[in-house]
Amino acid sequence: MKLGDFPKEIRNYLIPSHKGRLMYRCLGCSREFGIDKLLYVCPECGQVLLLYDLNVDQLKNVPAEIWQRIFDYRKMLNEPALKGIYRYHEFIGPVIPVKAIVYLGEGHTPMVEANALLQEQVGTRFYFKNDGQNPSASFKDRGMASALSYIQYMLQSGKVSEVLAVCASTGDTSAAAALYTSYLPAQIKSAVLLPHKKVTPQQLSQPLGSGATVFEIPGVFDDCMKVVEALSEDYHVALLNSKNAWRILGQESYSYEIAQDFEYDLAHTAVVVPIGNAGNITAVLSGFLKFYEVGIIRSLPKILGVQSEHANPVYRYYLEPDAAKRKFEPVTVKPSVAQAAMIGNPVSMPRVIHLVEHYNQLAGKQSVFIIEVTEQAIMDWEIMANRNGHIACTHGGESLAGLVAATEQGIIESNDVAVIDSTAHALKFSGFQEMYFEKRFPREFNINPDPELINAPVYMRPKDLAKVPAPGQPLSGDDFKRFVERTAQEIAIILGLKKKM
Ligand SMILES: *Cc1c(COP(=O)(O)O)cnc(C)c1O
Numbered sequence: 369m370k371l372g373d374f375p376k377e378i379r380n381y382l383i384p385s386h387k388g389r390l391m392y393r394c395l396g397c398s399r400e401f402g403i404d405k406l407l408y409v410c411p412e413c414g415q416v417l418l419l420y421d422l423n424v425d426q427l428k429n430v431p432a433e434i435w436q437r438i439f440d441y442r443k444m445l446n447e448p449a450l451k452g453i454y455r456y457h458e459f460i461g462p463v464i465p466v467k468a469i470v471y472l473g474e475g476h477t478p479m480v481e482a483n484a485l486l487q488e489q490v491g492t493r494f495y496f497k498n499d500g501q502n503p504s505a506s507f508k509d510r511g512m513a514s515a516l517s518y519i520q521y522m523l524q525s526g527k528v529s530e531v532l533a534v535c536a537s538t539g540d541t542s543a544a545a546a547l548y549t550s551y552l553p554a555q556i557k558s559a560v561l562l563p564h565k566k567v568t569p570q571q572l573s574q575p576l577g578s579g580a581t582v583f584e585i586p587g588v589f590d591d592c593m594k595v596v597e598a599l600s601e602d603y604h605v606a607l608l609n610s611k612n613a614w615r616i617l618g619q620e621s622y623s624y625e626i627a628q629d630f631e632y633d634l635a636h637t638a639v640v641v642p643i644g645n646a647g648n649i650t651a652v653l654s655g656f657l658k659f660y661e662v663g664i665i666r667s668l669p670k671i672l673g674v675q676s677e678h679a680n681p682v683y684r685y686y687l688e689p690d691a692a693k694r695k696f697e698p699v700t701v702k703p704s705v706a707q708a709a710m711i712g713n714p715v716s717m718p719r720v721i722h723l724v725e726h727y728n729q730l731a732g733k734q735s736v737f738i739i740e741v742t743e744q745a746i747m748d749w750e751i752m753a754n755r756n757g758h759i760a761c762t763h764g765g766e767s768l769a770g771l772v773a774a775t776e777q778g779i780i781e782s783n784d785v786a787v788i789d790s791t792a793h794a795l796k797f798s799g800f801q802e803m804y805f806e807k808r809f810p811r812e813f814n815i816n817p818d819p820e821l822i823n824a825p826v827y828m829r830p831k832d833l834a835k836v837p838a839p840g841q842p843l844s845g846d847d848f849k850r851f852v853e854r855t856a857q858e859i860a861i862i863l864g865l866k867k868k869m
């Protein structure tokens with residue numbers, strides 16, 4: 369729709385004009401720092417940072433109903449920069465000029481309601497929100513669009529002339545980082561560090577295909593993270609892990625989209641997210657808090673953070689009911705099918721602690737719950753979901769298993785509707801499905817495939833046929849006719865098909 373065709377009272381708001389004043393704020397010492405330099409931790413105390421808009425109160429001058437209509441009408445606006453996460457520009461990056469925005473098709477992923485059978489099995493009404501339908505097939509694109517838009521802005525405004533972006537990754541961060549940097553001018557390049565043999569072949573192919581420099585490091589993700597932190601401390605590089613607060617801003621879009629998809633009424637909703645490095649849950653909490661504080665939503669949804677028992681430091685932290693006695697201890701991870709969340713020392717833990725407290729306080733009751741699930745439940749529920757029309761990855765399975773557990777524990781009430789973050793596309797993690805179907809899980813995973821859920825191809829070669837076709841050696845005449853007939857007969861027997869009269 370053309371700008372002139374929108375209602376008058378909305379027209380002036382469609383192209384963002386709010387001038388934010390973003391500052392980094394330290395979660396340790398509360399000091400604030402300007403955004404002229406890319407910071408990851410507080411230069412004073414070393415604690416992680418979040419970005420805050422000092423002008424956020426100006427957003428409250430626009431009535432909540434107008435904000436809702438702005439976002440609704442922006443759906444119809446043909447401005448590529450505002451088609452993705454920056455539909456919520458004022459909340460995501462009010463300092464980023466529209467011409468610096470990088471848009472590769474991220475965000476606005478579909479919410480797909482589970483069918484009646486699956487809802488019945490789970491015991492709750494729920495949707496999958498398919499973040500695997502982002503360009504690099506995971507939610508990490510939301511954060512990269514934000515981080516790279518900021519870097520492009522720094523480049524365009526002459527504050528930097530060359531950028532080498534680096535990240536450590538369990539697979540999806542590097543795929544997203546490599547994709548977004550490859551789109552940008554040649555002064556922006558990327559290098560990614562992956563734990564050797566701890567990312568799937570599909571994930572490894574992604575940064576290679578985008579032309580990034582790829583390093584494989586012995587150990588697990590937590591080891592890669594330490595190396596990349598050392599690089600960012602001692603050398604001129606731009607760190608693209610979620611330690612980078614710009615990543616968090618972009619990932620807040622997930623919450624804004626849910627708010628919009630529910631017509632801004634989140635009274636009886638629950639949002640379920642898997643936790644690894646804890647950047648995603650940080651962003652989801654922060655997003656809902658911002659919309660709530662400006663009045664765009666009137667209630668805060670329940671948040672369920674889910675961890676595998678093989679990588680559960682956040683779950684363990686919250687086991688202690690007395691906040692004063694809680695003490696964070698990193699854990700040594702064991703192999704997990706939720707491999708992108710196989711993290712023992714989450715970088716965003718201080719952010720989580722800070723935001724969970726604030727969230728529960730504003731909600732007036734406990735509204736954030738951390739749930740633990742088994743590897744077995746993750747695989748069983750992933751496969752169950754996908755046998756009912758979904759494209760969930762193992763982390764989607766982890767979230768669904770978490771919803772099942774929360775329902776059993778009474779955390780989810782009968783009138784609640786849940787939204788499950790299926791954080792990546794099933795195809796990225798199909799190797800775990802293969803291991804399940806072929807009963808090849810090494811013992812440490814603790815997974816016994818359910819025979820009811822196993823599936824395998826049937827090789828169909830009728831024994832009585834002397835000749836069958838092969839690539840480059842087609843059959844012809846009677847041989848071919850007989851091959852087609854006999855193969856169809858055998859298939860019909862297996863499928864129990866009735867012959868037409
Ligand atoms: C990164 C990732 C996670 C974990 O998110 P965090 O922000 O690290 O907590 C979960 N699932 C998938 C598919 C991921 O790529």
Ligand SMILES: [Zn+2]
Pocket residue numbers: 394395396397398399410411412413414415
């Ligand atoms: Zn500090």
